[in-house]
Amino acid sequence: MTLNPIDLAIFVVYVLGLIAVAFYVSREKAGHDKNTDDYFLAGHSLPWWAIGASLIAANISAEQIIGMSGSGYVLGLAIASYEWMAAITLIIVGKYFLPIFLKRKIYTMPQFLEQRFDSRVKTTMAIFWLAVYVFVNLTAVLWLGALAINTLTGLDLTYCMILLAALSLTYSLYGGLKAVAFTDIIQVVLLIAGGLFLSYMSLNLIGDGQGIIAGFDRLSSELPEKFDMILTPDSPHYVNLPGLSVLVGGMWIMNLSYWGFNQYIIQRTLAAKDLAEAQKGIAFAAFLKLLMPVIVVLPGIAAVLILPDLAKPDQAYPELMNLMPVGLKGLIFAALVAAILSSLASMTNSVATIFTMDLYKPRRPDGTQGHYVKVGRIVSLVALIVALVTAQPLLGKFDQAFQYIQEFTGFFTPGIVVLFLLGMFWKKTTANAALAATIGSAAISLAFKMIMPEVPFMDRVGLVFISCMALAILVTLVEKPEEHKNAVDLNDVDFKTQSNFNISALLVTLILIALYTTWW
Template sequence: MTLTTLDLAILGCYVLGLMLLAYWVSRDERGQQKDTNDYFLAGHSLPWWAIGASLIAANISAEQIIGMSGSGYAIGLAIASYEWMAAISLIIVGKYFLPIFLKRQIYTMPQFLQQRFDNRVRTTLALFWIAVYVLVNLTAVLWLGALAVNAVTGLALFESMLLLALLSLAYSLYGGLKAVAFTDIIQVVLLVAGGLFLSYLTLQQIGDGQGVHAGLERLMQQAPDKFQMILTKDNPHYVSLPGLSVLIGGLWVINLSYWGFNQYIIQRALAAKDLAEAQKGIVFAAFLKLLMPIIVVLPGIAAVLILPDLAKPDEAYPQLMNLMPSGIKGLIFAALVAAILSSLASMTNSVATIFTMDIYRQLKPAASQQHYVKTGRWVSVFALALALITAKPLLGDFDQAFQYIQEFTGFFTPGIVVLFLLGMFWSRTTANAALAAAIGSAVLSLLAKTFWPELPFMDRVGLVFLSCLLLAVVVSLSERQPAPATAVQLSDINFATQPSFNYAAVAVTLVVASFYYAWW
């Protein structure tokens, strides 16, 4: 054990506070039981600050903190493009996607696909998302979280995963999304405070006590190759972040898919009181996103000087934590555990939502609301159990788990973005065209991976997206059908946003542009 009594006390206070808050916000009024709206969408009661905090807490987890710190160690600041470009993507989602989704009053993304296309599209994508959430996302969070717990406490990997799974169920299983979203406020405060403090201490160490600015200057002088936002072709990591394609290519597809059409992310916005509240939450999340590279990437870059001989890049963040003094280590470890638990709870709740509302309810349409809630809870338990069993076989041999996740999901992301964008903004799109895009994405990605292996995966995502877009348009036009009655009537959607949203959008864009200008 490398945690002191003080560290354990801090961690214990966090866990206890989390459980108490979750119980308090989840309690039922006398004589009332949770229905599906309460359990899966928090009764449409989430305020903007809970939405924004929960978006970031769901997003930033072990695969982000451990994985992106590892990529920062191996690649450098260029990996921050995922974070900074995501801030602009969030603005796009809030402005153009949320008005459509909230107008449709949906629970899930597959439900929108049924409303717009047909049940084939809904079921196909529902099964896909369940598989990805369980076998890619949940496994990654558990595995990388266990690596961190093992590095700090010495607890064996499987026992670490089991502990994290049980803790996430303990505070989220009963209360559902409301418990997850409101406890995420604590998670984000801990995450931001602990992450910033770790970055501060590492830069202080590099600066030999002369301050953070001196530490940053020394880091940039001694590791200049780690401060290039746009990688050149001679860079060994160009295949992961291929130059200007980061700004104009496949990263947009990846981000729009993740922030706009990803159930366990967008579910928070679907649970908002109203559209304006959801858009405020989106803006809040965008500003928090600008901070994330300081929290998750900078420590990895600093580890290049502090821990130059790591066996694997993903060891950077856990090993840095071990260098921290007593008390501070407990705080930073609690922040990491907070991020892990939040993402686990968010993912299991979304798996339960999709399975219950998009698959199980079709099989038992006459069941009671409480039956569906109970089913969702059992699905959450089963999903975590399956992830526990498969985590090590799937991820045990990867040095940079974050890149593995991006590579795998990149097979399907282009088709998902095509069918949603066309489904929302082109009324002639048919259900067959949507299926063609979804299936074509996997087929074309596999062919490109097999016969053009040197093509960077981000470029592959962009090219497959364009190919699937063309395929969907051709299929739709060849069917020669009029716009269906289920098409989105854009004339009924109000895309106007409040002045505060518009000012924030400009501010986020200018900040991101300044980052690229500074480290081009």
């Protein structure tokens, strides 16, 4: 695919507009210099619509758009469980986790762990998250995003990665989280608009110009197997989506870890004006998650009829883009790049926040606010440079890099969920128990993988979670503690939610029930 000059012009206008908005929202009043609250938490000024949009923009990147479309091409609507189950997870996070985090007035997840346990737990998890964000997440988004752009434009992979890193830094390095969050609104609008139009054009093409309803009717009648949400054990794809585990098993653990305890996701909600605003933003993001399969999965299923002879499933989305008319192709390409940039900007800002606030500031407590902001900017730059240098050596040899990355992070996910759940809701949990769950997660995951390699990844995550939970409880009981001195006082936390959040939660639940009932 090559971009027409009109498509290229649309993309350039988008980039320039993005940079202009970032600098506009990042400007400071005369006489006021950015402090750590401004740079890392947007001055606690984010409204609900910016929080919701930014949550989705940080979550969706090129590898997910192209990868999930490819999965839709191969196994159908079942892959949408990753999106739809995330919607209900967001509601849980907003109802039960956010009140605790905001009550503690934290900047980072490691900071909460220090408040609840001790500095050992904080430092261990801070170093772990920094390593994962730089050497796993950032490298993945850069490498797989560059592969996507290379597929679409033919531009050299190295130049693609440099371009993505440079664009990300251009609009996020100066403004911090505020610039990231407010430009994410543009990113999400573009992502949804481009994705919906691609779905519309695909269904209309299948319906021979008779509209999307005719196209969807033909798609569902000719490919009924692509609309099975719960796969049976005889399905060749059961190992990736093992039946009911998507509803009651390991997917819950992965979602709770990602949406509830992941710094570069949860940081937006920590920057809210107040708890009610954060919860409205969470609810908005939940509704957007319900929409995402229409944008990224449905085109992949449609490609089975439109492009039945693809060499690789992941070519589905790029090849469909190639069918779009001039101008609209540029819009959809801009949407794809938008998804990559927002993820990069979010991750670098979170790396800077954790390093500065959890590792650097405790050792240099006498620094000025401006000094800490400068350190954060330097760390953002260094993190991206390191990711640029290491992306190809780390991921270039893998044919399915995204799957390897999921499996790697899945080794630690169960322990992280145990660490936070017990830390928040069981007052006796000790710091040693927290460390045992964290370290034990990797060891137990490796043992399960070696002893029972046939067990689906998602089921293994559930089994490791149960094991880590038992281990942490056992360590705590052996130590025979009273209530931990830093335990969360749940009586002091207001879990009541406003009527708009309650209505949103009910609607999300009812929509999910309807979706799974329809395509069970």
